[in-house]
Amino acid sequence: MRRLLAAVLLVLLGLLCGSAAAALAEPPVEFVVEDRAGVLDRSRLVPAVEAIDFYEPTRVAVFTYRGAAADNLNEEVLRFARAEHPEWISTDGQKWADGLFIFALDPVGRHVGTYMGEDRKVSLEQREEIQNASKDLLRDAQWTDGTIAGIRRGAELINQPWYRSAAFLVTAWSAVAAAVLGAATWLIVRWRTRVDSRRELARGDASYANVSMDLQVTELNAGTIPESSRYGSTVLEKHRTFLAKYNAATQLSNQAHALTPRAMGRRPNLKLARNYADASAELDALDDVIADTNALLNRGSAWAPAWDRQLAPFRSDLAAIEQMLSKRHAEGDSATAAALRSFREQSQRDIERWSAELAEGTISPETALDRLRDARTHLTELLKNHADTVIAGFTKNEREAKMMREEMENAQAGTKAKHGRAYEPSILGTVYPSYYFFSVPAFNTGFSTGVGSVSSARGGGSTTGYGASGGSFSGSGSSSSF
Structure with a gap:
């Protein structure tokens, strides 16, 4: 079996490596750059593209222009070719010229397109692959690098020999490696599960x-937390189930420690270990909150550090505002961003004042917690307002706005399983549900997932027609958004 496997591998390697070098060795016979948008660095673009090898002699053209989101890039490329480069079109005027590959970019309307002569055309799926290869860079406004990446991927797919196609590679390697990969995967999964179980x-x-x-x-x-306090009574409600939860954690501990090393490699037992860890962590956080509640409400000797721990989540949010606003697409120069910055400055002064008044005894711990709650509630409203600003600035239509808004709302109300949000070990985090306050980390999560979802949706569909002015033109090509 080993000899047979080795022989097959040698044949495959010889076929793939020996023939590939000869096939992939044709630099562009001509490279034309029509940078009408003025966004490309020719000093980097030209040598990079001229160093790319195609399978067959190919003429490469790059066209950029400043359009709009509603434009049909295919139509604009054809209109430009008819007016400025008729040699890009076949003699009958119905196709792109043989031997041609056009990479088109609209940095304003945020479209990218690929067009080929009939002897260079690839499938729609492969055209999407070429476009997708450039999109991450284009989304970051790296126009030159994105263009190079797209052309490089085009060179890999245009006139690709059958033995380098994805279908052949998948079939060939699957036949040889299925059993090996299956066994290796099983071993790796069991090992990884065992490691995770031990960590949990x-x-x-x-x-x-x-x-x-x-x-x-x-x-x-x-036993000494005042039940008359709104905060104290709620924390005591949590404490009433503390011993029951501790006993449940004890049972989970016994079950988890009874697992053999081999049993730890099974997924159900990883879940058991994780449940034990989560239950114990929640109790560990809650007993700290009980201690802080007692110290703060009764103004015990440890009230000052207990108060600092209540301020910590709010301080963390305030410190993270500027970094949040500095992100791309975060609308850092907007009115809602200015409101957040102003709130941050005022809140930092308020924190010092509350702490001083609490130390002097001019306000009660209950009042201090009320003020902290109100400030965090105000921050929640400001973040929601800024979310509306960000959504309006990034999205192009109501469908995209709805998609991004849902991601922002899910981030605020999301579960730990989806967004990694855990119980906040503070008095306010115990009294109010996790979704009550909109934190800066939750905003960042919703913002990132929202931008990602909208960007993916934009790139999900291709446009293949050439618009009303295209007439009967049916050249191979398509475009998509990024």
Whole structure:
């Protein structure tokens, strides 16, 4: 079996490597740059493209222009070719000229297109591959690098020999490697699962040990929290189930520690270890909140660090505002961005004032928590307003706006499984649900996923027609958005 496998591999390697070098060795016979948009760096573009090898002698042309989102790039390329480069069109006027590959870009309307002569044409799916190869760079306004990437991918696909096609490679390598990959995958999955199970078990043990060690102290702290306090009474509600949850975590601990090393490689047991770790971590956070609630509301000796821990999430949000606003498409110069910056400056002064008044005894801990809650609620509203600004600035139509808005809303209300958001170990985080406050990290998550979803949707469909002015022209080509 080993000899047969080795022989097949040698044949495949000889076929692929020996023939490929001879096939991929034709630089462009001509390279024309029509940068009407003025966005390309010719000093980098020309030598880079001239160094790209095609399978057959190919004329390469690049065309850029400043259009609009509603434009049909195919129609604009054809209109330009008819007016400025009739040699790009076949003698009968119905196709692109043989031997030609055109890469077109509209940096304003954000379209990219690819067009080929009949002897150079590829499938619609492959044209999309060529366009997609450039889109990440084009989205970052790296126009020259994006153009080079698209042309390079075109060179790999145009007139591609059958033995280098994806279908052949998949079939050939699958026949040889299926059994090997299957066994290797199984081993890797089991090993990875075992490693993850051990990590979750260690995480659970660390939290469980903390909870167990502080169990009596937690009960003492809970016993002196004033039930008359709005915040204290809610924390006490959480405490009433504390012992039941601790007993449940103990059972999970016993089950997880009974697993053999081999059993840890099974997915259901990884879930068991993770449940144990999550349950213990939640208890570990809650007993800290119980201690802070007791210290702050009763103004115990540890009230100052307890108050600092309540401020920590808000301070973190304020510190992250500028970085959030500096991101691309984040509308950092907008009125809503200015409102966020102004709020940050005012809030930093407010925090110092609240802390001083709390230390002097001129306000109660309850009042201090009320002010912190109100400030975080105000930040939530400002972030929602700025989300509307960002959505309006990035999206092109109501469908895109709805898509991005849903991502922003999901980020605020999302579960830990979807967005990685966990229980906030603070008094406010215990009293109010996780979706009550819109944090800067949640905004960033919604912003990133929203931009990604909209960008993917824009690139998801290709336009193949040449518009009303194209007439009966049916040359191979298409365009898509980025």
